[in-house]
Amino acid sequence: MTVRGIYKASNLLKSSGEFWRIWMRKMSSDSSSLTVRKQQDGIRRIILNNPRKRNALSLSMLESLRENLLTDSHTPDLRVIIISARGPVFSSGHDLGELTSARGREHHIKVFQTCSEVMTLIQDLPVPVIAMVNGVATAAGCQLVASCDIAVATDKSTFATPGVSVGLFCSTPAVAIGRALPRKVVMEMLLTGRPISAQDALLHGLLSKVVCEEQLEEQTLAIARRVCECSRPVVALGKSVFHRQMSEGRDEAYVCASAAMVENLALRDGQEGVRAFLEKRRPVWSNTDELAHM
Numbered sequence: 001m002t003v004r005g006i007y008k009a010s011n012l013l014k015s016s017g018e019f020w021r022i023w024m025r026k027m028s029s030d031s032s033s034l035t036v037r038k039q040q041d042g043i044r045r046i047i048l049n050n051p052r053k054r055n056a057l058s059l060s061m062l063e064s065l066r067e068n069l070l071t072d073s074h075t076p077d078l079r080v081i082i083i084s085a086r087g088p089v090f091s092s093g094h095d096l097g098e099l100t101s102a103r104g105r106e107h108h109i110k111v112f113q114t115c116s117e118v119m120t121l122i123q124d125l126p127v128p129v130i131a132m133v134n135g136v137a138t139a140a141g142c143q144l145v146a147s148c149d150i151a152v153a154t155d156k157s158t159f160a161t162p163g164v165s166v167g168l169f170c171s172t173p174a175v176a177i178g179r180a181l182p183r184k185v186v187m188e189m190l191l192t193g194r195p196i197s198a199q200d201a202l203l204h205g206l207l208s209k210v211v212c213e214e215q216l217e218e219q220t221l222a223i224a225r226r227v228c229e230c231s232r233p234v235v236a237l238g239k240s241v242f243h244r245q246m247s248e249g250r251d252e253a254y255v256c257a258s259a260a261m262v263e264n265l266a267l268r269d270g271q272e273g274v275r276a277f278l279e280k281r282r283p284v285w286s287n288t289d290e291l292a293h294m
Helices: 003-028 059-070 105-124 140-147 162-166 171-177 183-192 198-204 213-228 232-246 250-266 268-278
Strands: 035-040 043-048 080-085 089-091 129-133 136-138 150-154 158-160 209-211
Touching (some): 035 059, 043 213, 080 089, 089 140, 105 140, 105 171, 105 232, 129 140, 140 150, 140 171, 150 198, 150 213, 158 198, 162 183, 171 183, 198 209, 209 213, 232 250, 232 268, 250 268
Parallel strands (some): 080 129, 136 158, 150 209
Antiparallel strands (some): 035 043
């Protein structure tokens, strides 16, 4: 890259970083929405925006989060999603005020159905979803972290499933958490309600990376930007197949993954990547589902 190119790239990164800083300041003064959504350069930021209620995943919060995840999710302009939160609590889980007998069984069913839809939607979306955690994530809040494809947290963050302490065992959070952490670690969390540290969460597989608070934004955006450099259809195919084969036995998983490799090679971007490697140049992605051959 030329000196001029390096200078231009540096300015782009600075302006992008400044954009997010200005937006975060603006967002911090906006308390009208349960979630706040903004998008630039392929990166969508979704902020849980109810710190007064510890960003509880009320039915309204879940519906707002679902809408922000789904909106234009299949357009080429969207490449990656980052979920974070205002305040010292990433999310305290379900709003217990909605789970009293006074609200009725039908409301309870709707809450848990909507929550399950949001958690599975995160894994079914064609773009990666990153959790950016700075603080406490408990119960369904911990479930949200476990459901994301990547999770970056500060070293002061903690994670827990304390429902057993209030008579409501964290059965639905255990679906996602039990697929991310070893069984005995999850059972201890579920049966005792005691939190684990960010370092233990990293050790056991709940997190991708632990950083100091000052580096959280920078490190998370660096991952997001790296995803944006890759072919969108290749990433979408890879994410879909990864989650699919993880639920299969070994032999079935290899059948599924092998078929996906062949499908990947049939994509225009699959062939462009191979050619670029052989020709020792940077690939030029089409970012479309166009096939190179049948």
